[in-house]
Amino acid sequence: MRNIIAIFKKEFKIYFETPVAYVVFGIFSLISGYFFLQIFSYFQRQSLQFLQYQAAHMLEHMNLNDMVMRPLFLNINVFFLLMIPVITMRLIADEKRLKTYELLMTSPVTTWQIVLGKYLASLSVILVMVLIVFIYPMLLSFFGSEGGLSTGSIEWMPLLTSGIGLFLAGASFAALGIFASSLTESQIISAIVSFGLLLLFWVIGWASAGAEGILKEVLRYLSLLEHLDQFTKGLIEVKDIVYYFSVIYFGLFLTQQSISSQRWR
Amino acid sequence: MIEVKGLTKFYKQIRAIEDVSFSVEKGDIVGFLGPNGAGKTTTMKIITGFMPPDSGVAKVAGFDVFESPLEVKKRIGYLPENPPVYNDMTVYDYLKFVAEIKGIESKKIDVEIERVSESCGITDVQKRLIAHLSKGFRQRVGIAQAILGNPEIVIFDEPTIGLDPNQVFEVRTLIKELAKEKTIILSTHILPEVEMTCKKVIVIHKGRIVAKENIEDLLRRRTKISEMTVRVKRFSIELMKQIRDKFNIKVSQPPELENGFNFELENQEDRIEDIAKFIVDGGYGLLEFRPITLSLEDVFRELTTEEKTV
Numbered sequence: 001m002r003n004i005i006a007i008f009k010k011e012f013k014i015y016f017e018t019p020v021a022y023v024v025f026g027i028f029s030l031i032s033g034y035f036f037l038q039i040f041s042y043f044q045r046q047s048l049q050f051l052q053y054q055a056a057h058m059l060e061h062m063n064l065n066d067m068v069m070r071p072l073f074l075n076i077n078v079f080f081l082l083m084i085p086v087i088t089m090r091l092i093a094d095e096k097r098l099k100t101y102e103l104l105m106t107s108p109v110t111t112w113q114i115v116l117g118k119y120l121a122s123l124s125v126i127l128v129m130v131l132i133v134f135i136y137p138m139l140l141s142f143f144g145s146e147g148g149l150s151t152g153s154i155e156w157m158p159l160l161t162s163g164i165g166l167f168l169a170g171a172s173f174a175a176l177g178i179f180a181s182s183l184t185e186s187q188i189i190s191a192i193v194s195f196g197l198l199l200l201f202w203v204i205g206w207a208s209a210g211a212e213g214i215l216k217e218v219l220r221y222l223s224l225l226e227h228l229d230q231f232t233k234g235l236i237e238v239k240d241i242v243y244y245f246s247v248i249y250f251g252l253f254l255t256q257q258s259i260s261s262q263r264w265r
Numbered sequence: 266m267i268e269v270k271g272l273t274k275f276y277k278q279i280r281a282i283e284d285v286s287f288s289v290e291k292g293d294i295v296g297f298l299g300p301n302g303a304g305k306t307t308t309m310k311i312i313t314g315f316m317p318p319d320s321g322v323a324k325v326a327g328f329d330v331f332e333s334p335l336e337v338k339k340r341i342g343y344l345p346e347n348p349p350v351y352n353d354m355t356v357y358d359y360l361k362f363v364a365e366i367k368g369i370e371s372k373k374i375d376v377e378i379e380r381v382s383e384s385c386g387i388t389d390v391q392k393r394l395i396a397h398l399s400k401g402f403r404q405r406v407g408i409a410q411a412i413l414g415n416p417e418i419v420i421f422d423e424p425t426i427g428l429d430p431n432q433v434f435e436v437r438t439l440i441k442e443l444a445k446e447k448t449i450i451l452s453t454h455i456l457p458e459v460e461m462t463c464k465k466v467i468v469i470h471k472g473r474i475v476a477k478e479n480i481e482d483l484l485r486r487r488t489k490i491s492e493m494t495v496r497v498k499r500f501s502i503e504l505m506k507q508i509r510d511k512f513n514i515k516v517s518q519p520p521e522l523e524n525g526f527n528f529e530l531e532n533q534e535d536r537i538e539d540i541a542k543f544i545v546d547g548g549y550g551l552l553e554f555r556p557i558t559l560s561l562e563d564v565f566r567e568l569t570t571e572e573k574t575v
Contacts, residue, residue, distance in 0.1 A: 006365030010354075018353050103349035103410070106313040107366045108338040 003109040007117025011091070012124055020090075021125055028083060028129050035075045036068075036136045043067045064140050065155050070232045073162045076133060077228045080126075080170050081202060085194035087125050088177030089187045091118045092259070096185035111259045115252055119178055126170035130163050158234030165231025168244040172224065173198055175251025182258045198224065201247075266291045266418060266448045267312060272321035274307050281307040282472040285321070289465075291417075294444040296459035296480075297452040299469040300569050305452040306346060308469070309422050312450075313343045325418065339368065342416035346423050348407025352396035356387060356406055359395060360413060367414045377413060385409040385439065401432035408439065418448045425458060437462055456562050470569040483564060492557040493537065496525035498550025507547075512540060527557065 015021040043062070050058045061067075095101040104114055141154040173194075180194035181187075205223025208216045220226055224247070227240040267289040274281045282304035289295050299305050311318050312325065314334045322329065328336040351359055357378065364374045382388045385405040390398060395406060404424065411419055424440065425433045440462050443449060453459060459466055459480070466483060468476040476483055497504070505526050509516045514536075518526040530536060544551050 002368070003366055006362060009365075010351075010358075010362045013358065014351070014353050098349070098351065099345060099347040100349040100351060102310075102315055102343070102345040103363070104366070105315050106338055106341065106343045106345075107363070108335045108368055109366050110335070 003113040004117045004120070007109070007114055008120045011118050011121030015087075015121060015125055020087075021128070024083065024087060024125065025128060025132065028079075029132055031079060032072070032076055032133060032136075035079075036072055039068050039071050039075075040140075063155075064137075064153070065158055068140065069137055069154075069159060069162065072136060073133070073166055073232050074225075074228060077166060077169050077225055078202075080129075080166070080173055081198045081224075082195070083129070084122075084126065084170060084173040085177050085180070085191045085198065088122050088174050088181055088194065089191040090181065091122060091178050092181040092255070093185050093187050093190040097187075111256050115178065115182075115255050115259070119174065119252060119255075122174045122178065123171055126174060127167060130167045130170065133166065134159070134163065155234075158232070161234050161236055162228075162232045164236070165228045165240070168231075168241070169224070169228050172244045172247035172251070175248040175255075176201070177251075179251045179255045179258065182255045266293070266326060267450070268322075268324040269308070269312065270322045272308065272311055272318045272323060274304075274311065274316075274318045280472050282318075282469070285469070285472070285474055287467050287474060287477050289448060289450060291448055293465055294440075294449040294463050295451065296463035296466045297450055297469065298454065298456070298459055298466050298565060299452075300454055303469045303569075304472040305469060306422055309343075309420055309450070309452060313341055313420060314338050340417050342411035342413065342419045344407045344411040344419075344421045344424055346426070348403050349410070350395045350403055350406055352394070355392055355394055356382075356398070357391040359406065360391075360409060363410045363413055369414045377415075381409040381413050384412070384442065386435070401428050404428060404432070404436065408436065412443065412447075416447075418450070419443060420450045420452075422452045423454075424451065425453070425455065433458075456565055468565065468568050475568045476564075492527055492529050493540075494522070494525060494527050494553065494555055494557055495544065495551075496522070496553035497544060498524070498552060500524035500526075500549070504544070504547070504549055508540060508543065511543065512536060525553065 043064070046067075047059070047062050050062065092101075095104060137154050137156075137159055176197045177190075177194040180197060181190040183193060184190050201222065201224040203223075205220055205226055208219035208223070211219055221239070221243065227243050230237050230240055269288065270286045272285040273283050285304070285308055297305050297308070310316050312323050312330065314330050314337050317331050324330065325337045326340050328340075330337050351362075354362070360378045360381070361374060364377060365371075369377055378391075379388075382391060385408050387402060387405050387409055390402055395403065398406065404427070408421070408424065411421070421440065425436050428436060437458060440449065440451065444462065451459070451463060463480065465479055466476065467474060500523070505516050505518065508514070508528065512528075515529045516526055517528075528540070541551070541554055544554075
């Protein structure tokens, strides 16, 4: 445990004492802010239209949770596919390039401890990104409640589950990212391989549209982006949790195997 | 302390080392000598547990490197060819990180960092980013890292490469200092370094060990032919000829020797006295009469050059 903490602390420092984390946060805020702005102004325009046409039954459906926050979370999930490889690409590849890999491999620490310490550090960056997303509902609840509209209020519980879901999604992307990083000493190759892996796990779900029966279900289940949906509805389902943790374990296991096997080659 | 038997390692089809065996006793300071690409680094990487051999056994302090790697790694401080430092960290943070993964008790970490910083002369740069340090200081940080936690065995892979002469001297002094209490393996292809710091040498060439013994023994054993040089006040070619014929030995006059010559004796050391007496009695005015000793460099070249390999 001490070793994991030591490696975590080192990686954490490198993320947060160099510009890396702040550039990631800056770009992430910019893009997610733009998503938010677009989704919210669409919501506004629609609400206004329904008000004009006095479509009361339609207005009932207009709430911030379903119409703004849910699409925002789902969009950010896709954006995570692009951001997370950038966070994880240096984790192991850079050690190899700098030759500090030899220090790690000749120190009395196990491969699992190295992998877990590094992985947890990348999760800390993802956690901050998920927290950044919560700025938007806070803005909504602060300014939205002034109008006295029932639509202006925010329900926090579904947001919490969405946040948990988004974090788990990010964590599973990072597990595949660290595996890609363990394959090479080039950060660029590492990033490209993890983009590839993540996109593959995303588009695998598209095939389900043309498939039938059990295959359809399996393909849908495998898709990385399918599983956030229930979370954004406020539902935490065992099958989604199992999915995310399986991907995380799978990614970390492959990383550990790839590091150990390199010593034999 | 370290026992290595029959190590063989191939990279793809290329043989890095073959059947390397040697042992290092506690307190020894061993020079691991060989030309570039001879297999020095490979051997060290195996001993430190960085990678396994294809066959053979390596044992450190009684522990097999691949059965109980953690026990072995706890006992070895290792400085790889490139100091394994993180540019984005300060010297202090870096040493602290290394101390933590080496499992040094948290209470003792600061004392330990203080100690190694002092002996490596990096106390003043503790707060600086490693990226901003000169090559010499990075190397010292690398050495500090290796001796952190006071390991019983320290392995240095080419510790003075890329340093300026003053830094080289400092690093060697430091290694000598360490040698008082530790078992040290030092890999290098710089011979004076070995002569200065080590008692024993292991010479490796093309993946095989070609010599392993005390430096003095190695030199003595290799010095079968002793060559002597003579300088006199009144030199003449006649003198050379006379000596050659009288004692039936090989004589030669190298161009840089104006008033003298060299002669070779093959295990006939008792004749030195006669030759000296001959020159003195002949009234040539003897100025100098000394053996030309074989340097480690000559031996090394002899051991690692194809034509002469014994």
